Amino acid sequence: MDKIKILVVDDESRMRKLVSDFLIKKDYQVVEAADGQEAIDIFFEQNDISLVILDVMMPKMDGWEVLREIRSYSRIPVIMLTAKGDERDELNGFELGVDEYISKPFSPKILVARVDALLRRSNLITEEAKIEAGGIVLDKASHTVLIDGKSVDLSFKEFELLSYFMENQGLALSREKILNHVWNYDYFGDARTIDTHVKKLRSKMGEKGECIKTIWGMGYKFET
Numbered sequence: 001m002d003k004i005k006i007l008v009v010d011d012e013s014r015m016r017k018l019v020s021d022f023l024i025k026k027d028y029q030v031v032e033a034a035d036g037q038e039a040i041d042i043f044f045e046q047n048d049i050s051l052v053i054l055d056v057m058m059p060k061m062d063g064w065e066v067l068r069e070i071r072s073y074s075r076i077p078v079i080m081l082t083a084k085g086d087e088r089d090e091l092n093g094f095e096l097g098v099d100e101y102i103s104k105p106f107s108p109k110i111l112v113a114r115v116d117a118l119l120r121r122s123n124l125i126t127e128e129a130k131i132e133a134g135g136i137v138l139d140k141a142s143h144t145v146l147i148d149g150k151s152v153d154l155s156f157k158e159f160e161l162l163s164y165f166m167e168n169q170g171l172a173l174s175r176e177k178i179l180n181h182v183w184n185y186d187y188f189g190d191a192r193t194i195d196t197h198v199k200k201l202r203s204k205m206g207e208k209g210e211c212i213k214t215i216w217g218m219g220y221k222f223e224t
Contacts, residue, residue, distance in 0.1 A: 007051070015055070019053060040061065
């Protein structure tokens with residue numbers, strides 16, 4: 001079986017080597033790019049890249065430009081790296097379709113764990129591939145969502161979030177449970193990550209967004 005290929009994009013060679021070494025130890029194949037333009041060239045030349053780890057601050061093309069270009073053609077999982085802890089940057093990343101957002105400095109082991117989780121879930125096909133509720137049809141096999149027969153374009157993380165909600169209809173889900181299941185790692189930040197994704201998901205679902213109920217001081221519940 002061919003190794004899973006990951007594109008690591010960062011203008012700092014030491015950072016690329018650090019990330020690459022840890023990924024290679026986990027038996028991933030790594031391709032490196034030193035700037036945004038090189039990343040775009042590699043991404044479109046090699047059509048077998050499974051995930052992108054992308055720095056924000058880079059010459060020629062920054063990470064946001066690269067992400068926009070990738071997202072115009074692909075829903076491939078993308079992890080953004082940044083030296084900034086600015087909430088606006090984080091919100092901008094989620095708006096553009098980032099799947100994970102990691103601030104430097106970070107633990108390479110945590111980064112690899114998130115890579116593992118993203119790739120594992122991106123290929124997730126369960127016996128019950130389709131979930132239907134209240135006019136919403138979620139198909140895990142094809143990674144598609146239909147609302148009243150119309151296709152809805154969700155990011156990878158939004159899809160996983162809706163899937164988790166629909167699998168647990170009627171149950172009150174704490175933010176901690178949602179983070180542990182959908183993000184699949186111990187989260188030490190605040191709840192803005194979940195709230196940002198839920199707000200975006202509700203917006204894309206239109207009237208059906210009302211199925212995601214807010215439980216004040218706790219989390220959310222999905223009810224049709």
